Amino acid sequence: MISLFTDFGHADPYVGQMHAVFAREAPDMPVIDLLHAVPDYNIRAGAYLLPALAGAFPLHTVFVCVVDPGVGGARLPVMFKADGRWYVGPDNGLFEIVKRRAGEYECRVIRWRPPRLSASFHGRDLFAPVAVRLARGEMPDSEPAVLTAPEGPPWVDDLAEILYVDHYGNAMTGLRASTMIPTQALRVGDEVVRYARVFSDAPPGAAFWYENANGLVEIAVNCGHAAVRLGLKPGDPVAILET
Secondary structure, X not given: OEEEEEOOOOOOOHHHHHHHHHHHHOOOOOEEEEEOOOOOOOHHHHHXXXXXXXXXXXXXXXXXXXXXXXXXXXXOEXXXXXXXXXXXXXXXXXXXXXXXXXXXXXXXXXXXXOOOXXXXXXXXXXXXXXXXXXXXXXXXXXXXXXXXXXXOOOXXXXXXXXXXXXXXXXXXXXXXXHHOOOOOEEEEOOXXXXXXXXXXXXXXXXXXXXXXXXXXXXXXXXXXXXXXXXOOOOOOXXXXXXX
């Protein structure tokens, strides 16, 4: 199985062009679109979302992960194996949190090259065909490597920040719910939101935080749009309050 995780969106041809590679090279291979709405160019948001969303997939799944503002530059293309799943994409920090939470892992720099490799679309020309080969049980030409650490200050294990807003307006954070307790509240902007187990435990129109189905702390409004109501967007900080 192959799964796609990108910031490409659905309004442009890029996702379709990658599917064309899979249809040509592996027509019987299941291909699942996991997420194409990682915030644009936001490697860090993608890095914290990826392990939370990938956990539902079976072993041996190959994830093609493209949040790659440095495409065509100095960053290397890598295949990263963690706890029985492969991740194919740029060595730019996107796999940092997957690595940190893995029991075992290995990294390989991709040396294989297709006959035609555009400078600006490695997702289609390099990562997609490499993923096909891995999903078939083949090993593309590669060599052992070490993932490059993300640029800037070291990343925390749990990110108190909005990563992603879904179409309902629910705002996923980079906090694992397992690190929180129900008596804690969150400050987002000027509002304090408290814990509820499910939407129906909060009054209609009330904001709350809860553990979403992927194990992350998510901020929501019962029958409402939390991002509009609270003015939330990816990158906004979240403060943990003891109550």
